[in-house]
Amino acid sequence: MPRIVLKCPYLKGGTKKSAAHLSNLVTYMATRSGVEKLPKERRSLPSTLKQGDLIQQIINEFPEAKKLFEYEDYIESKTVENASEFITMALEQNMDKIGQRENYVDYIANRPRVQRLGTHGLFTGGDDEIVLSRIAEEVSNHLGNIWIPIISLRREDAIRTGFDKAEAWHNMLSYFTPELAEAMKIPIQNFRWYAAFHNESHHPHVHMVCYSTEPNEGFLTKKGIEQMKSGLAKNIFKGELQEIYAQQMERRDQLKRESNEALLKLIGEMKTGHAQNPKIEALFLELSEKLKRSNGKKVYGYLQPSLKTLVDELIDELSKEDVVAKAYALWYEMREEVLHSYMDDLPDRLPLSEQKEFKSIKNMIIAEANQFSVESFEFAEMTVIEDSFNDEIPEPHGYEVGEEFNGFDYEQDEVQSRNVLNENAQDFFVDWTDSYKMARELLVGTEDIPQDFEMAQIKLEQEAETGNVLAIYDLGRIYSLGLGVEKNSDAADGYYVKAFAGFQQVESSKPWKYTEYRIGKMHAAGQGTDQDNVKAAEWFQLSAEKKYKYAQYSLGALYHRGQGVKEDLDKAFELYLKSAKQGFPYADFEVAKMYRDGIGTDKDETKSRQYFQRAFKGFESLDQTSKDDKIQYRLGWMLQNGVGAEQDLIRAKDYYQKSANMGNVFSSFALAKMVLKEETTDPDELKKAIEFLQSVSDSDDVSLKDIKNSAAYLLGKLFLEGKVVAKNIAQAIHYFETSNEYGNPWASYQLGKLYLQGKAMPKNIEKAIQYLTSSAEVGNPFSQYLLGKTYLLGKDVPKDKEQAIKWLNLSAEQGNEYAKFFLDNIDKFGEPSVALVVSRLLKHMSKIFEETRMPYGNSNAMKIDSKLLKKLMEKKAAQGHKGNDTDHEMMI
Incomplete structure (x- = not known):
């Protein structure tokens, strides 16, 4: 793995400190020009006794020198050359202890093997010419601290990355300047630096001089040095670090896969766990009583210090429960695998109460303790996703009563004068x-x-x-x-x-296939004559026998739905396929769906995808000629859902708008849904969306039953939540009742819950039970759960354990975890029980662990801080670069 050695000593201002007992070493370093000229045959000779003594003296004086590349080379092979390289670098790395600043600047600019950029090797950001004597005097007379970083690479790494040239270092350090200043806590406008590249035989390195124009500014901590080293590695080894981090991410993913199963098993144990811990119960009761006497918000950040301490103690006691302790330990192992990517020494593990990723546990415990009462116990509503009603945009379907497909009726090559x-x-x-x-x-x-x-x-x-x-x-x-x-x-x-x-x-x-088809279509839609699917099928059959693709498609739709003919899915698929082979995109779409769902034919995802793609291209082609609203609706739906084409919400919205302009209510509904979901919505668009939903919901058109149902339910939620429109419970109830009239069990559930809670309106238990029962009887799992809970607790209705178990079982069978919890703890729901509350706490914690079980996120992303980016822009502008001349963020 590529490595960087970074040493950041500094020379203290106002003195000319030196080490007298090492003066001979300084002399050796300053006059070492002969070392670079050693004959090749002498370089591999064993190191001399004098070199050995000097090396031992250096190690005694400066133990950190053992970390240098040169020392590793010397230990591996004790030759004259390796000894010389180590002695030179060790002395340079400790120049703060043995040298003077004026001499140091002159030395790094003129020493042997420095890569000169003119008369000397000194450079800084930008292209200004540097006068060595002036810089040396400036540094010598500076009253503040001067840092003298030395950055060293292995020769092979330098060559491979292109950092064996002064120009590469000049460009990189110019770009890296803001991060250097940030690490040294020096404002960018006051930061000064100079550097020289020394092309040593084994380990090329750069000497730097860094300081602030304000003597009192700047300090460099261990964390700052780590920040500098990380940034340098990122800039020098870009591609290689990306590959290394990719490998580490692969290892993390493997750990993730292996540990995920174990963690989920632990979470499952936690969900049904029963705490038997008197200390937890005592702490919980104490917290509950103190919260009742406490004023202000019952949120952790607003609590008194003594209550915060109590909450933390309770959390740490809970974390000793075996399943919690195991889950937390496993979570931490996964977290530390990530930290290994960019930290050498891992920080100590924090107790659960101090771990920010699980801070939601604190408010969860406070909420439980605050609502707990020995006199009257009520199981609070758990956080669940209650609303699974599919009010999304309906999938386009084949021809049926009341739906008109007109675009393909007017193909000029199909219609000849009669x-x-x-x-x-x-x-x-x-x-x-x-x-x-x-x-x-x-x-x-x-x-x-x-x-x-x-x-x-x-x-x-x-x-x-x-x-x-x-x-x-x-x-x-x-x-x-x-x-x-x-x-x-x-x-x-x-x-x-x-x-x-x-x-x-x-x-x-x-007789003509076209008029036969149109007559059949008007019979099916009840336009100009009585609605009659039997007659429609007869007319479609006449046209289909003449291989008219539109009639084949429409007849297939009737067989598909059993309208006017006996339902025959195989026959429907056969007719659709015949129409599709003639290039009719509507038929392509239905064939794709039947392949996808295995209806009328075997499932075939590949063929389904191919026919969806054909349908999309066909609809695009038809739209160029006929501009039919049904075609535009289908194009919008396919683009919105990524079916037959890449998802494109902008184009989808455009097609929906065009279709809506032609009076297509499906498109208008889709458009309204899209507008309501947008984070930033145009006020006029929002107003139109609400008005459309209201007009459809209040419409007397029986053909709009499905859209009326969805629109009314959506309006009910909007008025209930009060986020998009002003909260209005009366309006919410009106629209929920409208939706309920069409048999929507979710509307019944919402009404039942409102009447049961009695928060936004007078409580009406009779109506609540009526609505909840009607919804539960058709399979709504949340109505079943709420009924079961109500009968079990017996607060608003007579307690009925048999009814409770019935409804909770039905809800649990549909996967409702909270119904399962009630059933698992059914015998505890007599008098208030702290043990029950602790079991609930464990269940809540299991949810939190489940939500945070993969602590990866974008932790591998190294991003530029906004303030640092601003400084970077300022520095680059000062160097003559364009303001937007920046590299893309690198992910490693």
């Missing part, structure tokens, strides 16, 4: 005329043509007057969705009836 002449009725035809194309472009908007509902309606009305059924149908959509007009179901129905008649008349003149 005319019907009828003496007793309007002449109808189906054609993608230039006028109709313009109306469609205005309706959906293009890159060149902005969306304009008003002008689109005018164009469509003009085209409808000529008998174009496509335009008549689109006018029905405009009034049905309220695109630029007030929603008007009567007007919409009028246009749909006319369009249905038009498609039938065109079909009656000559």
Whole structure:
């Protein structure tokens, strides 16, 4: 492993201290020029007796010299050359004890083998010319301390890293200047340094002179030296340290894998542990009583010192419990494996009460002690993730009643002119005329043509007057969705009836796969005629037999859901696949889902991924031509969830917005959810999101049942939490009740909990039990848990152990840890028990250990402090660099 030897002696200001008994050594060092010129054949000779005596004298005087690279070389091979190298370096490393500052500056600038940058080898940050005599005089007359660091490398390390040249040291030290100043506690603007590179045979090294222009500033501690050494290693051995740390991280990961299983086992024991410790009980009771007489916040940071001491004592006593002690010891082993990466000597282990990573234990114990009462015991609500209701954006699905897929209906290459002449009725035809194309472009908007509902309606009305059924149908959509007009179901129905008649008349003149498909679709959606899936299936079958891919897809959807035909998943998959092979992305999407879920075919993740990708590309292509809101919704959903494409929330939001502009409620809901989740939300967007949720929730449109349910529940949570909108319990209850009407068990749970707690509204136990029971009966684990707890404690209802066990068992079977805890301690819930509380403390602690069981985080990341970065910018600017000329943060 590469190493750096760093020595940081200093010369005290105001004196010319020297060591008289080592004057002969100084003379030897100052006149050692002949050593560098030793003939090659003499270098490998055994060291002389005189060298041996000098080395022994140096070791006696300066024991730290044994840590030098040169001493390691000398011990390994006691040659004339190695002895000379060690004597020279040892004396230089201790110049603070044997030399004078003026002489020292001159020496490091002019000594043999210094790499000169002009007339001498002295350099500093920037490119200013250095006058050696002036610097020597400045240093000699300085009244403050002067540090003289010496940085030494092995020859092979220096060559490999490029630090066998003065230029490399000059550049690195210039960059490293702020960290040097920080380590020496010298303001960057007052920091001065000079250095010279000595290219010794085995161990090239750099001598430095560092001081502050203010004599009273600066001091260097052991920690500061460690900081300097760490920073130098980081800058010199960048790539190699990255590799070494990667290996260490791999070892840590291995330890993590091996110990994780053991730690989880210990946590499991802790969850069901039973404390039998009288001292813990006594301390807990004492804390509980004192907290009741204490004023102010019952939080550790606000407690009186005596209460803090009591809490700490209680924690340390708890940490003696066998399972806690083992878990903490194992956690510490994992922590120390990380510390080994950047510390030679590990700090002493802290007791649990002093370990910051587990400080939440303190407030947990305080909360337990504060609520404990011998007179009336109530098991506090544990911290759980209660809300698992899936109000996320629904996955796009195939065609069903009330859903319109229109983009693919208007493919120009599929629609060829069909005319019907009828003496007793309007002449109808189906054609993608230039006028109709313009109306469609205005309706959906293009890159060149902005969306304009008003002008689109005018164009469509003009085209409808000529008998174009496509335009008549689109006018029905405009009034049905309220695109630029007030929603008007009567007007919409009028246009749909006319369009249905038009498609039938065109079909009656000559059977055509396109009109057969459109008639089937209007039967399925109940547009212009009664809703009838049986007739829809019949018409789709006629079209599908002509290999019309849209009809194949729609018929497959009916078989998929058993609508109008007997459910047949194999048949559905077969029809979807036929449509997909003709390049229809909707069918690609359904095939992908069926491969993913193993429905109608065997599971195949590879094929599922391929078909999702095909679907995404197909939707993108369709969007370029038809600009359909359903296509845009699907593109938004796929980008939001990373299905068929890389996740891209910005593009997802853009597609949702385009689709929402066309009246797509799924997209509007998705858009509202995204806006509510954003950390920084545009006020106008937030207002629109809330208004949309309210409009959908209050809508009478029965076709929006699922969205109404989700929107109402989401609004209930928003008004209950009071984070996004002002807290309003009445509104929360209104929306929860709306959602509950659609059978949402989570809304029932929320209502039951509100009426049971009676904090934000009058308590109503009868309603609470009614709501909780209805939710519990359909499987909500938290309603089951709350019912079980209520019947077990018997505070608001008559105690009923049988009912309690029933509901707690049902909740526990779904993985509710807190229900399991009640069942494990069922016999303790008679009178208040300190032992029960201690068991709960152990359970709480198990959760905390579980959450912090992997103490790694980004501990391996070496980051530049913001203040240091500012100083770095100032220094680099002073040296003529650009302000943003910085290296990226290095992770090692």
